[in-house]
Amino acid sequence: MDLAGKNVVYLGGFGGIGQKSVQELLKRQIKALAIFDLSENVELLNEWKNKNENTDIFYQKVDITQKSDIEAAYKATAERFGHFDVVINGSGLLDDRLVDLTIQINLVGVINSTLIALGYMDKSKGGKGGLIVNISSVAGLQPTPLMAIYSTTKNGVTTFTRALGSPIHYDHCGVSFITICPGYTDTGILEDIEKKTTFPFYETRMRTVFNKVKRQTVEICAENIVRAIEKAKNGAVLMLELGEIHELDIPNLWNPQLNE
Numbered sequence: 001m002d003l004a005g006k007n008v009v010y011l012g013g014f015g016g017i018g019q020k021s022v023q024e025l026l027k028r029q030i031k032a033l034a035i036f037d038l039s040e041n042v043e044l045l046n047e048w049k050n051k052n053e054n055t056d057i058f059y060q061k062v063d064i065t066q067k068s069d070i071e072a073a074y075k076a077t078a079e080r081f082g083h084f085d086v087v088i089n090g091s092g093l094l095d096d097r098l099v100d101l102t103i104q105i106n107l108v109g110v111i112n113s114t115l116i117a118l119g120y121m122d123k124s125k126g127g128k129g130g131l132i133v134n135i136s137s138v139a140g141l142q143p144t145p146l147m148a149i150y151s152t153t154k155n156g157v158t159t160f161t162r163a164l165g166s167p168i169h170y171d172h173c174g175v176s177f178i179t180i181c182p183g184y185t186d187t188g189i190l191e192d193i194e195k196k197t198t199f200p201f202y203e204t205r206m207r208t209v210f211n212k213v214k215r216q217t218v219e220i221c222a223e224n225i226v227r228a229i230e231k232a233k234n235g236a237v238l239m240l241e242l243g244e245i246h247e248l249d250i251p252n253l254w255n256p257q258l259n260e
């Protein structure tokens with residue numbers, strides 16, 4: 001997708017990966033940008049507005065655990081932009097000691113945001129189609145023992161997004177879906193990990209392994225998120241690891257037998 005002239009919604013746009021991804025998007029001469037986030041970063045928002053006078057940039061306060069916030073934000077965005085072409089669900093929490101909140105933000109929130117956005121974009125309902133990008137994680141590709149709850153929610157995001165990325169949905173609604181799975185990326189989410197794992201570290205190997213995992217910079221991750229959006233193929237799962245984009249081929253383990 002050529003991003004020039006497109007209307008984009010970014011959830012979590014003031015976060016570590018979000019900020020840098022927004023900056024990459026703004027380099028593409030997008031027409032309009034709505035940032036949905038828990039709290040406003042006024043300084044950054046003004047900087048973006050001043051440097052990008054041709055892009056209509058606005059902020060909507062959204063607590064993604066509140067469905068009414070999500071509904072109000074998309075309604076306001078549709079009224080202001082007319083339509084939106086790309087939605088990036090980039091909000092997230094890593095804190096396995098907060099089980100319900102992690103599930104509400106990472107999984108229920110992403111599902112609600114996706115379905116509400118789809119209501120506006122769905123060609124069968126008068127929308128213009130487009131692309132929905134859900135940010136999962138490498139922890140959403142396999143079980144991650146240190147972060148069992150986070151990993152469960154991210155595996156849910158991957159599966160949900162792959163399911164909607166089926167051609168049966170695309171042929172009906174004209175909206176593509178991709179899953180982005182960043183590897184470890186240097187942001188605040190990885191700080192104070194000892195307080196956020198499912199259980200306190202009870203073995204030195206747990207700390208050693210976590211600390212040894214190689215990380216990518218947030219700038220590299222953001223560049224590749226935007227490249228992945230530009231190359232998006234419906235249903236793709238893209239692992240963004242150490243500066244590279246890998247399109248994953250995830251096999252179906254079950255193929256249903258059909259009654260004749």
Ligand SMILES: NC(=O)c1ccc[n+]([C@@H]2O[C@H](COP(=O)([O-])OP(=O)(O)OC[C@H]3O[C@@H](n4cnc5c(N)ncnc54)[C@H](O)[C@@H]3O)[C@@H](O)[C@H]2O)c1
Nearest residue numbers: 012014015016017038063064091092137182184185187189
């Ligand atoms: N940093 C990594 O290593 C890494 C790796 C893989 C995936 N991810 C994912 O990338 C995304 C961005 O993470 P990040 O590393 O930039 O972390 P971050 O903590 O810097 O950003 C998280 C964003 O989510 C928003 N958010 C949190 N709770 C919210 C709520 N209730 N309502 C609305 N917004 C809320 C925050 O305000 C922030 O903008 C997350 O989905 C995260 O799971 C991060």
